[in-house]
Amino acid sequence: MALGPRLDLRQSQSLVMTPQLQQAIKLLALSNLEIETFIGDALDANPLLEVGESAPESGPEDAALVEVRRTTLESSPVDQLIGEGQADSDRPLDLDRTALDLDRETGDGEWGAELRFAAGEDGPGIDDRADTTLTLADHLHAQIGAVCRDPQMAFVARHLADQLDETGYLPVSLREVAGEIGVEHGLAEAALELLQSLDPTGVGARSLGECLALQAREADRHDPCMAKLLDNLDLLARGELARLKRMCGVDDEDFAEMMTELRSYDPKPGLRFASGGGDPVTPDILIMPRSDGGWDVQLNQATLPRLIVNRSYYVEMRGSVDDKSARGWLSEKLADANWLIKALDQRAKTILKVASEIARQQDSFFRHGVSQLKPLTLRAVADAISMHESTVSRVTSNKYLLCDRGTFELKYFFTSGVGAIDGEGGASASAVKAAIKALIDAEDPKAILSDDTLVDLLKDKGFDLARRTVAKYREAIGLGSSVQRRRQKTLAGVR
Structure with missing residues (x-):
């Protein structure tokens, strides 16, 4: 067969993502x-x-009503491509497939990724996101005054607390601090040990290793294997998990549990007191109860300007220009405006x-609140x-x-x-967290509940959980171990 150039005609079908469709x-x-x-950028770029005027408030005939009706998408091909994408031929629209991680307790895979707060039964409201006036240093100073009776050590500990950065780490040398305030290095070490117990x-x-080690000791899980893991965090950062597992001397199951435990620790404990991170949130969707027991679901029109096409201006401009390219540009702007x-x-x-x-x-x-939150998937x-x-993933982002x-x-x-006890798994993780918080809030300061006791009490409420799972949920909502809570409630009683 001879080799040479030739022309062939071939037919094929493909879904082409136009720039407008990608933008939609x-x-x-x-x-x-x-x-x-x-929209502001679009107004600057398109004179049409x-x-x-502000969109009128949605009435009974315009709102998306849960109980009575649902919003119906237009049935044109473009609308289906933009909004639905349910047909097999529409699958290529799933460009980045940003489906969220449904296991909310595991965060994003980074240490301390869980939301750590002690929320009420109904979860964090908009006011909970406001900046707190209590700084990390103020929080530590109050504890130092309650637990330390030595004025000199208390002074050094307070000075060290003032030196901490916003993440809670001590960025300066302990010997340097001791020389700066004129105390013995041993006293500075004792003061730092006191500070680290708070x-x-x-x-x-x-260092990161020391921070995680302190949390492991507090949780009574700082065994030799965990110590070896914390001493070699550089291997973990490089992804050399097999080598790290051999150094720790554990099997796959134990290593997986150690990694899960490690991710539950907070690598930057001071950030929960950092200011400036609680910017107010503007809601996009409003849900209001209706008199007949249903729900009105509306978009927040206060943040959505209403766009219109100035067709009279378009007609005037089109009638005043004779140049073909100018007319083409004008038609293109009209099409862009209608599309937007x-x-x-x-x-x-x-939405x-x-x-x-x-x-x-x-x-x-x-x-009824978070206790009735049901498991739900995308x-x-x-x-x-x-x-x-x-x-749905894009809409919920x-x-x-x-x-x-x-x-x-x-x-x-x-x-x-x-x-669940009945095997149906009918409760969400948030509902379990709410139950754990309620039990801990009601515990007697003289009879602090251990994780094992919480397991039994939750079982009475219909939740079948392992002790490690209870510990994970407890830590995720910012509640300490029984040792930590006993110390905190003792300090509160002293004050």
């Missing part, structure tokens, strides 16, 4: 405030776009549809509203919902289930 998909993941910025566990550490308005409308309908389904699935939460919502799972119980991120309502 990205709009789903933006919050209302980000959409506002996007204008901000109209809450939060891990403060005063001079349609894409924003489609985005609003998609309302997802939020309405969340309100329906988590109806008990909105009525797929369950996607199947219920005939959308692709990746679309960077969106906040305001209801009578506070302001919550949409992802808050997606939680994994835990084992």
Whole structure:
């Protein structure tokens, strides 16, 4: 067979992502405030776009009502591509597949990734995100005065507390501090040991390994294997897990438990007292109870400018120009304006549809609180509203919902289930955390509940959990071990 150049005609089918379609998909993941910025840029770039009067408040015929009706997406092919993506041919739209991790307790895989707070039964409200006036140094000074009777050591410990950075680490040499204030190095070491015994566990550490070791000792899990692991964190950072496992002398199961334990520690314990991180949150979705027992689900119109196309200006401009390229440019701007308005409308309908389904699935939460929060997955919502799972994931990103119980991120309502006595796993992890917190809040300071006791008490409530799981949930909501709580409540009684 001879080799040579030739021309062939071939037919093939492919789904082409136009720039407009890609932009429409990205709009789903933006919050209302980000959409506002996007609209501002569009107004600067397109003379045919204008901000109209504020959208009228949704009435009974316009709101997305959970009990009565659902928002229906338009059925055009473009709308299906933008909003639904449920057909097999639409699968290529799932470009980044940013499905959230449904196991909320494991965080994002980084140490201390869990949200550490002692929230009320209904979870963190918008006011809980305000900056606290209590600094790490103030918190430590109060404890030093309660536990230290030696004025000189208390002075050195307070000085060390003032030297800590915002993460709770001591960034200066202990010998340097001792020389600066004119005390013996041994006294400075004793003062640092006192500081490291205070809450939060891990403060005063001079390295990540020391910080984690302090927390491991507090949890009574600093055995030789864990010590070896903490001494070789550089191997963990490089991913040399097999070598690290051999050095620790443990099997796969024990090593996995050690890694899980390590991730439950807080590598930056001082940050929970850091100021400036509690910016107020503007809700994107509003849920209000209706008189007939249902829920009104609406977008927060206060953060969504209403766009219109100035068609009279378009007609005037088109009639005053004869140049073909100018007319083409004008037509292109009109098409862009119409597309943007349609894409924003489609985005609003998609968000309302997802939020309405969340309100329906988590109806008990909105009525009774976090104790009634049910296990929920992205797929369950996607199947219920005939959308692709990746679309639901994008919609729930960077969106906040305001209801009578506070302001919550949409992802808050997606939680994994835990084992129940009847084997049905009908309770969410958040509900278990609420039950653990309620038991600990009600415990007698003279009879602090151990994790084993919590396991038995939770079993009486219908939750079948292992002790390690209870410890993980307890730490995730910022509650210390029985030793820590006994010390804290003793200090509170002294004050």
